[in-house]
Amino acid sequence: MRVWAVANQKGGVGKTTTSIALAGLLAEAGKRVVVVDLDPHGSMTSYFGHNPDALEHSCYDLFLHKGQVPQGLPGQLLLPTSDEKVALLPSSTALATLERQSPGQSGLGLVIAKSLAQLWQDFDYAIIDSPPLLGVLMVNALAASQQLVIPVQTEYLAVKGLERMVNTLAMINRSRKQPLPFSIVPTLFDRRTQASMGTLRVLKDAYPEQIWQGYIPVDTRLRDASRAGQTPSQFDAKSRGVVAYRALLKHLLAQQLVAQVA
Numbered sequence: 342m343r344v345w346a347v348a349n350q351k352g353g354v355g356k357t358t359t360s361i362a363l364a365g366l367l368a369e370a371g372k373r374v375v376v377v378d379l380d381p382h383g384s385m386t387s388y389f390g391h392n393p394d395a396l397e398h399s400c401y402d403l404f405l406h407k408g409q410v411p412q413g414l415p416g417q418l419l420l421p422t423s424d425e426k427v428a429l430l431p432s433s434t435a436l437a438t439l440e441r442q443s444p445g446q447s448g449l450g451l452v453i454a455k456s457l458a459q460l461w462q463d464f465d466y467a468i469i470d471s472p473p474l475l476g477v478l479m480v481n482a483l484a485a486s487q488q489l490v491i492p493v494q495t496e497y498l499a500v501k502g503l504e505r506m507v508n509t510l511a512m513i514n515r516s517r518k519q520p521l522p523f524s525i526v527p528t529l530f531d532r533r534t535q536a537s538m539g540t541l542r543v544l545k546d547a548y549p550e551q552i553w554q555g556y557i558p559v560d561t562r563l564r565d566a567s568r569a570g571q572t573p574s575q576f577d578a579k580s581r582g583v584v585a586y587r588a589l590l591k592h593l594l595a596q597q598l599v600a601q602v603a
């Protein structure tokens with residue numbers, strides 16, 4: 342199983358949309374995918390028609406055993422999505438109680454890594470939708486993954502948020518064997534606006550190695566897909582947004598091959 346985290350310490354940049362779009366496209370390519378909703382807001386869980394305020398069991402259950410994960414528990418927590426090849430490890434509002442804990446002291450930093458290790462045989466990919474706060478959950482997401490996708494909204498303030506995320510990553514990398522490779526993905530791009538064009542230029546100058554050369558355009562079909570509770574490619578396989586996400590997936594798969602060889 343390959344594990345990708347989608348993270349940025351800013352909200353509304355397209356993390357959840359990117360996680361679900363990539364999961365749907367991997368499923369379309371025949372892969373079995375587990376999506377992990379580590380955001381206490383539970384947007385991904387809601388997207389697939391489950392109510393994070395009402396769920397009795399969620400990812401939260403995984404954190405209740407002093408850092409150990411009981412055999413079989415992750416599999417029991419899985420919920421269905423609109424795509425039979427995509428399973429969901431749901432969020433619940435209870436996760437918020439963990440979010441502000443200091444990651445170093447609680448001993449809970451590897452709970453998600455251990456949980457996914459139990460699902461190794463059942464899935465080809467795991468995609469983790471991460472919370473915007475730096476705490477136990479973000480640390481878990483980054484510790485469990487082999488590749489990081491950072492969606493960045495193409496507007497001026499976004500660059501600051503990205504710097505914060507890159508600093509967080511540097512901190513996490515100190516306790517990893519190998520640094521976590523990351524790809525910056527410009528999102529919500531509108532070529533008619535100065536802000537989008539200007540920000541894209543700034544991003545390319547600042548992170549020439551890590552930035553994906555494409556961008557995800559503003560596409561209302563992505564919003565419509567979320568309203569319908571379907572993955573973007575199920576909802577409209579030819580929309581501009583899906584075409585862009587397809588190109589992104591191709592790039593990420595190529596990056597993965599480079600990482601495996603290195």
Ligand SMILES: Nc1ncnc2c1ncn2[C@@H]1O[C@H](COP(=O)(O)OP(=O)(O)O)[C@@H](O)[C@H]1O
Binds near residue numbers: 355528529557567
């Ligand atoms: N490329 C896009 N075009 C249009 N709307 C988008 C696009 N990406 C995301 N959205 C919408 O913007 C909002 C925030 O996106 P979301 O993926 O939930 O961000 P995050 O998870 O970072 O908070 C959602 O309503 C989503 O449907």
Ligand SMILES: [Mg+2]
Binds near residue numbers: 356357385470
């Ligand atoms: Mg989200």
